[in-house]
Amino acid sequence: MQSLTANRLDDGAVVYRTKLETWSRNVHDAAVFENDASAALEEAGSDVIRALVVGVELIDVTMTDTGTTPVSLREKIRAFGPTI
Amino acid sequence: MYQYDQIDRNFVDERVAQFRDQIARRLSGELTEEEFRPLRLTNGLYLQLHAYMLRIAIPYGTLNSRQLETLAEIARKYDRGYGHFTTRQNLQLNWIRLDQAGDALADLADADMHALQTSGNCIRNVTADHWAGVAPDEVADPRVYAELIRQWSSLHPEFSYLPRKFKIAVTGSPADRAATRVHDIGLVLKRDDAGQIGFEVIVGGGLGRTPMIGKTIRDFLPEAQLLPYLEAILRVYNLAGRRDNMYKARIKILVHEIGTEEMSRRVEAEFAKNIDSVLANVQDEVARIASYFTKLPYGPSDPNPESYALRRKSDPAFRRWVISNTFPHKIAGYCIAEISLKPTGGIPGDATSAQMIAVAALARQYSHDELRVTHTQNLVLPHVKMSDLPAIYDVLAAQKLDAPNVNKVGDIIACPGLDYCALANARSIPVAQRISERFADVDRAHDLGEVKIKISGCINACGHHHVGHIGLLGVDKNGEEFYQITLGGSEAADATIGTLLGPAISSDQIVDTVEKILTAYADLRQGNERFLDTYRRLGAKPFKERAYAAA
Numbered sequence: 247m248q249s250l251t252a253n254r255l256d257d258g259a260v261v262y263r264t265k266l267e268t269w270s271r272n273v274h275d276a277a278v279f280e281n282d283a284s285a286a287l288e289e290a291g292s293d294v295i296r297a298l299v300v301g302v303e304l305i306d307v308t309m310t311d312t313g314t315t316p317v318s319l320r321e322k323i324r325a326f327g328p329t330i
Numbered sequence: 331m332y333q334y335d336q337i338d339r340n341f342v343d344e345r346v347a348q349f350r351d352q353i354a355r356r357l358s359g360e361l362t363e364e365e366f367r368p369l370r371l372t373n374g375l376y377l378q379l380h381a382y383m384l385r386i387a388i389p390y391g392t393l394n395s396r397q398l399e400t401l402a403e404i405a406r407k408y409d410r411g412y413g414h415f416t417t418r419q420n421l422q423l424n425w426i427r428l429d430q431a432g433d434a435l436a437d438l439a440d441a442d443m444h445a446l447q448t449s450g451n452c453i454r455n456v457t458a459d460h461w462a463g464v465a466p467d468e469v470a471d472p473r474v475y476a477e478l479i480r481q482w483s484s485l486h487p488e489f490s491y492l493p494r495k496f497k498i499a500v501t502g503s504p505a506d507r508a509a510t511r512v513h514d515i516g517l518v519l520k521r522d523d524a525g526q527i528g529f530e531v532i533v534g535g536g537l538g539r540t541p542m543i544g545k546t547i548r549d550f551l552p553e554a555q556l557l558p559y560l561e562a563i564l565r566v567y568n569l570a571g572r573r574d575n576m577y578k579a580r581i582k583i584l585v586h587e588i589g590t591e592e593m594s595r596r597v598e599a600e601f602a603k604n605i606d607s608v609l610a611n612v613q614d615e616v617a618r619i620a621s622y623f624t625k626l627p628y629g630p631s632d633p634n635p636e637s638y639a640l641r642r643k644s645d646p647a648f649r650r651w652v653i654s655n656t657f658p659h660k661i662a663g664y665c666i667a668e669i670s671l672k673p674t675g676g677i678p679g680d681a682t683s684a685q686m687i688a689v690a691a692l693a694r695q696y697s698h699d700e701l702r703v704t705h706t707q708n709l710v711l712p713h714v715k716m717s718d719l720p721a722i723y724d725v726l727a728a729q730k731l732d733a734p735n736v737n738k739v740g741d742i743i744a745c746p747g748l749d750y751c752a753l754a755n756a757r758s759i760p761v762a763q764r765i766s767e768r769f770a771d772v773d774r775a776h777d778l779g780e781v782k783i784k785i786s787g788c789i790n791a792c793g794h795h796h797v798g799h800i801g802l803l804g805v806d807k808n809g810e811e812f813y814q815i816t817l818g819g820s821e822a823a824d825a826t827i828g829t830l831l832g833p834a835i836s837s838d839q840i841v842d843t844v845e846k847i848l849t850a851y852a853d854l855r856q857g858n859e860r861f862l863d864t865y866r867r868l869g870a871k872p873f874k875e876r877a878y879a880a881a
């Protein structure tokens with residue numbers, strides 16, 4: 247399972263692509279792509295051109311009770327903030 | 331303190347105006363990220379994991395009170411009310427917005443500061459001994475030359491696209507508190523037999539993926555020839571440095587590949603063409619810069635005033651702080667007071683805006699309006715009267731800045747690591763926090779004496795782990811954080827790259843392992859040996875056995 251993440255251009259904040267093709271600050275809102283996410287990745291690229299976000303990337307996620315949750319420590323830290 | 335003249339000021343103001351315009355064009359979509367990124371980085375603005383990060387240059391680690399207050403205000407206004415002092419004597423703000431970065435830089439420029447030369451393949455912010463101008467063992471003040479190099483190298487057109495970044499450090503004393511031997515160029519001030527000032531020139535040191543100790547290519551370079559000689563080194567490097575491979579592009583690889591002798595020969599040949607250049611004629615500028623740094627009005631001061639002696643007798647906490655955090659000054663009755671930014675369980679190098687403002691006030695009242703940032707991520711009040719120590723200590727204690735641990739086990743260097751840094755493999759800060767908690771007992775820490783623990787979250791080695799007495803390098807093993815341990819490193823005059831002890835240790839085990847190593851030291855030391863001395867005498871074996879022994 248994968249989701250799309252990026253950083254918002256104006257403040258650098260971490261955002262996730264939602265089902266509505268908007269960007270949410272909350273990882274739990276992230277749309278999940280079960281199989282091929284390349285179409286979604288390309289779609290999201292238009293927001294790079296529109297200077298809304300930068301660094302669009304696919305990340306591995308799982309579904310938990312609270313919603314979409316990243317797998318790697320790096321992406322957990324991006325999603326939930328520094329651990330300190 | 332050096333103060334900007336009109337040329338410096340116009341230059342920085344123009345850059346701020348340019349960058350504001352570039353930001354506006356980026357936000358409007360006129361510039362793409364590919365076009366904008368190098369412009370952003372030239373101005374010290376990175377995009378990290380959570381936000382933009384602004385890296386502010388603190389040239390040779392010297393600040394006045396107003397500048398520190400400005401940094402505190404910028405952190406408050408545009409960030410989250412704190413900043414992170416780095417191993418390059420810079421300040422990083424972790425939560426900057428792109429659309430406010432221009433305003434932050436304009437505020438910075440108002441206090442004679444900028445964020446240039448903190449990124450990119452240029453000559454970076456020059457670092458210097460944090461005891462410059464006050465150390466008893468000093469030959470001459472390294473900041474004069476560091477400032478000269480700053481002016482010469484700022485946006486130098488010929489050296490703005492070097493094969494890789496380029497770091498220069500200057501120390502004024504043989505003890506080398508600027509880690510000159512692990513810089514691209516290290517300069518050690520010295521005098522020749524005739525008493526003339528000059529430099530030992532060291533090239534090709536560095537950490538990162540391929541750590542190397544620099545090689546001396548000139549034992550004595552007369553002061554006046556400094557810039558032409560640096561220019562010669564940079565020219566040789568600019569032409570011959572490996573642009574084909576980013577990992578081989580630093581000057582250390584060039585020096586390693588062609589050898590010290592050949593490097594020296596090429597530099598001298600280039601220098602010979604250069605010797606009459608206008609850069610050899612900077613005596614007036616050196617004198618002008620020097621006039622900013624010398625002749626502080628030190629009044630008479632009692633080396634052992636009653637107020638200080640009484641407090642020292644009656645207050646053990648004060649006494650311990652004085653023993654570990656104050657150092658002899660060149661003028662009798664004064665001392666150098668180091669402010670540890672490493673409270674137990676704290677984030678190494680972090681200071682809140684309130685703390686910065688309190689320290690700035692201390693500097694104004696008690697230290698001739700001057701402060702230093704150390705490459706060990708602490709602050710220094712460089713000109714303190716012994717009689718003022720009790721009052722200073724009380725303010726520091728109220729601000730939780732009184733950790734009595736300079737050069738002790740708790741005085742850990744840690745890079746931002748995976749908590750902030752986009753390049754990291756593992757976290758650094760939480761490991762530092764856990765180690766400092768484990769050794770929170772001040773008696774124990776003082777008994778262990780000088781121990782320099784340095785932690786990096788990836789091979790880029792911003793935490794200088796290779797030259798830690800104990801170095802920890804975070805690695806990612808199948809998604810888990812592990813730490814490689816190196817022992818026996820040093821960044822001082824006896825610079826040494828540490829040796830890998832054995833297999834990497836899990837995050838769960840790493841604090842126990844560090845404790846085992848230090849317990850082994852406590853058992854094995856002889857007389858007044860520091861950890862590093864015992865390690866050098868016995869080698870890795872006994873430490874390895876203890877570190878990897880089953881619990």
Ligand code: SF4
Nearest residue numbers: 745751754787788792
């Ligand atoms: S050492 Fe690596 S993780 Fe640490 S700050 Fe440098 S680049 Fe980031």
